[in-house]
Amino acid sequence: MNLLEVVGVTHTYGSFRSFRRKEKAATALSDISLSIGEGMCLGLLGTSGAGKSTLGKVILGVEKPTKGTVLFQGQDLYTMGAAARKHFRRDLQVVFQDSFSSVNPRMTAEKIISEPLENYERLSPSELKRNVAQLLEVVGLHADDMKKFPMQFSGGQLQRINIARAIALKPKMIVLDEPVSSLDMVTQTHILTLLNELKAEYGLSYLFITHDIRAAYSVSDALAVMDKGRVVEMVQDKDEIFSSQQPVVKKLVSSILPEHPRNRTLLNGDVFV
Template identity: 65%
Template sequence: MSLLQINEVTHSYGSRTVFNWKDRSKNILSDISLSIEEGTCLGLLGSSGAGKSTLGRVILGLERPQYGQVLFQGHDIYTADKQIRQKIRRDLQAVFQDSYSSVNPRMTAERIIAEPLENYEKLTVAEQKRTVIELLERVGLSEADLKKYPNQFSGGQLQRINIARAISLKPKLIVLDESVSSLDMVTQTLILELLKELKANFGLSYLFITHDIKAAYTISDRLGVLEKGKLVELYDEKKQFFTSEHPVVNELRDSMLAEHPRFRSVRRA
């Protein structure tokens, strides 16, 4: 059984004019089916507006699709009972693109990371503080950062805090929605290495949503390509992305800045 199984998911939003709602709606996702196995990362590529973030919200239980199923550990996240939904919320976490809007600016790093622990764990004050310190150190920060506020961190440091919060409950799957795209290249590389290390150490699974081919290739085991709400390609081996002749994949490859020889070799004249 797959950790995550998406079956024929279709989702749409109503379309309207200035004066009234139209009867027709626009499909944002059309008949999406894919799976993620435990301990693996699926990179989901696509241009802006392809439906990647909407799919992420559907998987996280934030937007119920009109049709189809989202099964997590065999349970439909939209029809499961309260007890199962609570377990799903614990095992399914997210890290979003904007590290600053993802946190409460009035909370210290300690409180941000401790929030899920307070909701799901029964720890003493001392145990909780020790756990938060361990999480900070795990993501490359230190005890000295406990009492700092979000505006005292760089974007990369704050994203590390978001990652620490996401892994605090030892989840099964983390949805990473453009989680490194706003970072400079050096910080992006460090965050990707951190995510790979955490995946190896904790057996985490990721859905890595991005428009960045190099970032996706770095961290993913498999790759999928979304275009206009449709899953146009899904590769069990990520190297297949560079031999595909699908026109959408060709456009993605041609838009890539080929800095590494591996990527330059697939560019067309």
């Protein structure tokens, strides 16, 4: 059984009246179906406005779809009872793009990471502190960092704290919504390496939402590409994405730059700098 099943999901934002006219309903998602197995990462690619983040919100239970079903561990997300929903909240975590707006600036790293543990576990203060220290070490930071505030960390360090918070409850799956797009290339590489290591160590499943095919390829097992609210390409072997004939996919593939500037060329043969 797949961990996550999205079946025929359509999401439409309702019509409304503006000055002297009625605006038509806007369809954000149209008949989306996909699945994620245990220990698998599905990379969800697409340009801005393709519907990736809207689908992420539907999967997280933030926006109920107009049509279709979202099953998590075999249970319908939008009809499950309170007890099942509590388990769902524990087993499905999220890491957002903006590491700074994802945390309370008045909280220390210790408080940020311990928040989900306090909500779900009955731990003594010393046990809580020990758990936070271990989580900081797991994501490549130090136990001494727990007393620092968000403004004392770089963007990459703060994203590690967000990841530590996300794995604190040992979830089944994490939705990663553009988790590295606001970071520099070196920091991106470090965070992507960390995500791969955590996936292997904890058996995590990921939905990795991004516009960056290079980032998606580095952590994903399978890839799905969205355009205008639809999935236009789905490959179970990520290498197959490079032979796709879909125009949107070809555009994403062509956006990958060679690592050395001398090998970067435009379509007319000029050097890209």
